Amino acid sequence: MGFIITIKLWLIFLGRLFEAVFPTNIVLLCFSWRGLKECWKSPGGRFLIILIVEMIISRLIIFFSGLPYQGRYLYPLAICLAIIAACGLDRLISLLKEIKALKSAFATKITSVMIILMVAICIGKGLWYSSDKLWIKEVSSFVQKSAVSFSVRPVLISGVDDLRLAYYSNAEYLRLTFKDFSRYLLPEPRPRCQIQKTVRTSEDARTWVPIFSAITAKELDEGFKKIEAPKVFLFLEDKDKEIFDMFEEAKIPFPFKQVAIFREGKKKTFVLYERIEQ
Amino acid sequence: MKVSEMLKDRAFTWLLLIIVLALGLRVARACIDTGIDKDSVIYLWMAKEAASGNIEGAVSLNQRMPPLYIGLMALGEYAGIGAFNTGIAVSIIAGTLLLIPVFWLGKKLISERIGLYAALLVAIHPYLLRLSAEIMRDSLFYLLLITAVAFAVKAAEKGVLWWIAPGIFTGLATMTRTEGIEIIFAAIIWFLVGVYFAFKERNVKFIIRRTFLSVSLLVCSFIVVTVPIQLLLGGSQSLWGPVDYRISSFFRGFMNLKAEEVLQKEKH
Numbered sequence: 001m002g003f004i005i006t007i008k009l010w011l012i013f014l015g016r017l018f019e020a021v022f023p024t025n026i027v028l029l030c031f032s033w034r035g036l037k038e039c040w041k042s043p044g045g046r047f048l049i050i051l052i053v054e055m056i057i058s059r060l061i062i063f064f065s066g067l068p069y070q071g072r073y074l075y076p077l078a079i080c081l082a083i084i085a086a087c088g089l090d091r092l093i094s095l096l097k098e099i100k101a102l103k104s105a106f107a108t109k110i111t112s113v114m115i116i117l118m119v120a121i122c123i124g125k126g127l128w129y130s131s132d133k134l135w136i137k138e139v140s141s142f143v144q145k146s147a148v149s150f151s152v153r154p155v156l157i158s159g160v161d162d163l164r165l166a167y168y169s170n171a172e173y174l175r176l177t178f179k180d181f182s183r184y185l186l187p188e189p190r191p192r193c194q195i196q197k198t199v200r201t202s203e204d205a206r207t208w209v210p211i212f213s214a215i216t217a218k219e220l221d222e223g224f225k226k227i228e229a230p231k232v233f234l235f236l237e238d239k240d241k242e243i244f245d246m247f248e249e250a251k252i253p254f255p256f257k258q259v260a261i262f263r264e265g266k267k268k269t270f271v272l273y274e275r276i277e278q
Numbered sequence: 279m280k281v282s283e284m285l286k287d288r289a290f291t292w293l294l295l296i297i298v299l300a301l302g303l304r305v306a307r308a309c310i311d312t313g314i315d316k317d318s319v320i321y322l323w324m325a326k327e328a329a330s331g332n333i334e335g336a337v338s339l340n341q342r343m344p345p346l347y348i349g350l351m352a353l354g355e356y357a358g359i360g361a362f363n364t365g366i367a368v369s370i371i372a373g374t375l376l377l378i379p380v381f382w383l384g385k386k387l388i389s390e391r392i393g394l395y396a397a398l399l400v401a402i403h404p405y406l407l408r409l410s411a412e413i414m415r416d417s418l419f420y421l422l423l424i425t426a427v428a429f430a431v432k433a434a435e436k437g438v439l440w441w442i443a444p445g446i447f448t449g450l451a452t453m454t455r456t457e458g459i460e461i462i463f464a465a466i467i468w469f470l471v472g473v474y475f476a477f478k479e480r481n482v483k484f485i486i487r488r489t490f491l492s493v494s495l496l497v498c499s500f501i502v503v504t505v506p507i508q509l510l511l512g513g514s515q516s517l518w519g520p521v522d523y524r525i526s527s528f529f530r531g532f533m534n535l536k537a538e539e540v541l542q543k544e545k546h
Contacts, residue, residue, distance in 0.1 A: 022403060038388055044431030045387045046471065051427060051464040058460060065527075072409060072416055076423055076457070079376070079400055083384050086395035119402050123303065126404035129310045136313070163319040206338045 013063050017056075020074035021081050024121055028088030031095070035087020052080050089114065135262035139235060139272055140168030142260055146274070147171070147231040154231040157195060157224075159240050160270065172229065173197070175208060178242050182209050191215055192246065195223060217250035224255050224275060231274065233259075238269035289390045293381055293397060300377055300401035304370045307411035318365070318413035325351035325361035334514050341517040345507055346453035347415035365413035372421040373410025377401055379421075379428035386431055415454050422451035426461045434468070438488055441465075441495040448496075449503025449520070456522040465496055 018026055039045030055077045063069050096102055096110050147154035156171040161180075166173030175196045182196055191213035200206050214220035220243075224232070234256045236243070247254045256273035263269050284290050314322075320340050327336035329352040336348070347368065354364025377397040384393030400406060410417045426447035433440035444461060451458030469489040476485035504520040511518060 020405065022405070025399060025403070028399075035388055035392065042387060043434040043468075043472070047430055047434050047464065047468045048383065048387065048427065050468045050471065051461070054460060054464045054467060058457070065530075071405070072414075073457075075405060075409065075416065076420060078403060078406065079380065079420055079424055080427070082399040082403065083380065083387065083392070083396040085399055086384055086392045087388060089395045089399070090392055115398065118399075122402035122404050122407075126303065126402065126407035127307055127310060133313055163316060164314060167314070167319040167322065200335070200338045206340075 009064070013060065016063075016069070016071055017059075017074055017077070020071050021078045021085075022122070022125075024118055025078070025082060025085040028085035028092065029081060030088065031091040032084045032086075032088035034091060036084055038087070039084070048080060048083065052077065052084075055080065089118070132264050135264055135270055136162065136164045137168055138262055139260075139270070140165055140170075142272060143169040143171050143231075143233050146233075146259075150230040152230055154233060155227055155229040157227075157232065157234045159234075159236040159243070165235065171233070174211065174227075176234070176236075176243070180208075181213075182207070189215065193220065193243070217246040217252045220246065221252055221255055227275075234273040234275070236271055236273070238271055289385075289394060292394050293377070296381075296394065296397045296401050297374060297377055300407075301370070301374045303401070303407055304373050304410045307407055308366055308370060311408075311411065314413055321348060321351060321365060321413055321415070322361050324348045325355050325365070328352035329355035329361065337511065337514040337516045341515055342456075342522075343516075344415070344453050344456060344518050345511060345516075346450060347418050350418075351413075362413065366411070369410050369412060369414060369417040372418040373406065376406075376410075376417075376421045376424055379424045382428050383424070383431060386428075419451055419454040419458065422447050422454055423458055423461065426451055426458070430461060430465060433492070438491045438495060441492045442499045445496040445499025446503050449500045452500070452504055452520050453507060456518075456520075459500075459521060462496060462500060466493060469493055 021029070036049070040049060059073055059077065062073065093111050093114055096114070102110060143154055143156055154169070154171045155174060156165060156169055157174045157176050158165055159176045161175060161177075163173070165171075176193065177196060178193045181191065181194055191210075192215050194210040194213045196208040196210050198206050199209050212219075212223040212226070214223055244254065255276055257276050258271055259274045260272040261269060262272070320343075324336040324339045324343060325348050327333075327339065328348060336352070337343075347365075350368050351361040351365045354367075355361040359367075377400055380400045381393040381397040384396035386393075406417075406420070426444045429440070429443035429447055433444055444465070448458055448461040451461070469492065473482070473485055473489055476482050500520070508519050517523065
C-alpha cells in the first residue's frame with residue numbers, strides 16, 4: 001500500500017475530481033463553508049455529507065486498485081457537491097453585494113450577472129462538439145456503400161479496436177491483433193498475429209476467439225484469401241506497420257489495396273484497404 | 279391546486295424554467311452529437327437481442343450488465359420505438375427529472391433559493407449535460423440514486439417507515455449501476471453516527487431500536503426489488519447481482535498494487 005503516498009497518483013486523482021466537479025463549481029465550493037456547517041446541523045444534511053465522504057473513499061479505492069478508471073465514475077459526487085456549491089454561489093453573491101463599488105454600480109443585477117456568467121461557461125463547454133471521431137461513421141459508410149450491390153455482408157477486419165465500426169458498417173467485424181491473443185484455441189508456438197471474431201462460449205459467454213493465427217506472412221496471406229465474402233476490408237491506423245513488415249520480410253505482395261484515408265484531427269491517420277480479388 | 283396558482287409561486291416558476299432549460303440543452307446536445315459511445319454499441323446489441331426474445335444472447339454480450347436500462351431499451355425496441363431512440367429518450371428524461379430531487383434536497387437541507395441554485399448547477403453541468411444526451415445508463419442511474427438520497431434525507435427526519443422508499447430507489451439504482459448500493463453503506467454509517475450521539479445523550483435504547491428497524495426496512499425493501507430480478511436472470515449466464523462480486527478484487531488490487539503499475543495503467 002506504499003503507493004498511496006505517491007504524490008503523482010494523488011495529483012492524477014485530484015485532477016480527475018477537479019474536472020468532474022467542474023472548475024466553476026470548485027470555485028463555488030470554496031465559498032460554501034457556511035452552507036456545509038448548516039447542512040451538518042440537520043440529520044438529513046449529515047446523511048448527505050456522509051454519502052459524499054463515502055463516495056470519495058470508494059472512488060479512491062477503485063482508482064488505487066488499478067482498474068481502468070473513467071471520469072464519469074465521479075459524476076454522482078459532482079451532483080451531491082452541486083448542492084453544497086449552491087451554498088457557495090449564494091455566499092459569493094452576497095459577498096459581491098457587500099462590495100461598495102459594485103453596490104453602487106449594479107447592486108440588483110449581481111445575481112443575474114453571476115448566473116448568466118455561470119450558464120455561459122457551462123453551456124459553452126457542454127454543447128461544444130468535436131468532430132474528431134467522425135471517421136468512425138465515414139469508414140462505416142464507405143464499407144456499406146462499397147458492398148451495396150452484394151447480397152452477402154462485407155467483412156471488416158480492423159486493427160483499430162472499436163465496436164462502433166461494426167455497429168455502423170453492419171459488416172461482419174473481425175479483429176486483427178498482434179498482442180491481445182485469445183486464450184481459446186491458442187496454438188503452439190505462439191503466433192505473431194491473429195484474426196479474431198466474437199463467439200459465444202459455454203464457459204464465459206461472448207469472447208474473442210481466433211479464426212486463424214499466423215506466424216508467417218504466407219499463413220496470414222492464405223488466411224485472408226480463405227475469408228469467404230465478396231468484399232473484404234482491412235482497417236488500420238497509419239502507425240501500425242507490423243503487418244507490412246511481415247509481408248515485406250517474406251517478400252510476398254500485400255493482398256490489399258489502399259482505398260481511403262481518414263483523419264482524426266492532426267493526431268491520427270487511418271487507412272482503409274480492400275482485398276485484391278484474383 | 280390550479281396551474282395558475284402554482285405559477286404564482288415564484289420558486290415553482292423558476293424551477294419549471296430551469297427544467298425547461300435543462301430539457302432544451304439535453305435535446306440540443308443530442309441533436310448536435312449524433313455519435314455513440316463504445317459502450318453504447320453493446321447496450322444497443324443487448325437491447326435488440328433481448329427484444330427478440332434471446333435473453334441468453336443479450337446476457338452473453340456482457341454478463342455483468344445490470345438489467346434496468348437495457349430492459350427499458352429492449353421494451354422500446356419491442357414496442358417499435360427502437361432501442362436507439364429509447365436509450366436517448368430515457369437519458370434525456372432522466373437527466374431532466376434529476377433536477378427535481380436535487381431542488382428538493384437543497385430546499386430541505388438549507389433553503390428554497392439554494393435548491394434553485396443547485397438545480398441550475400446540475401442543469402448546466404457540462405458533463406452531466408453530455409451524458410444525459412447519450413445512450414449511457416449513467417443518466418438514469420443518477421436520477422434513481424439522487425431520488426434515493428432525497429428519500430433517505432426525508433426518512434432521516436421522519437418516521438421509520440419512510441426508509442422503505444430509499445430502499446426501493448437504491449434497488450432500482452443498483453439495477454442500473456452496481457454502485458447504487460453505496461446508499462445502504464452510507465445509511466449504515468449515518469445510523470452509527472446517530473447511535474454515537476445517542477450514547478452522549480443517554481438515549482441509547484430508543485435510538486438502537488429505531489436504527490435496527492430502519493436499517494431492516496431499508497435493506498428488506500432493497501432486497502425485495504433486486505433479488506427477484508437476480509433470480510430471474512439466474513437461469514442465464516448473467517453474473518449481475520445486487521452486490522458486485524468484484525468488490526473483493528477491488529480491495530485485493532488496492533492492497534497489492536504498486537504505484538508504477540497504477541501509473542502505467544493510467545498512461546495506457
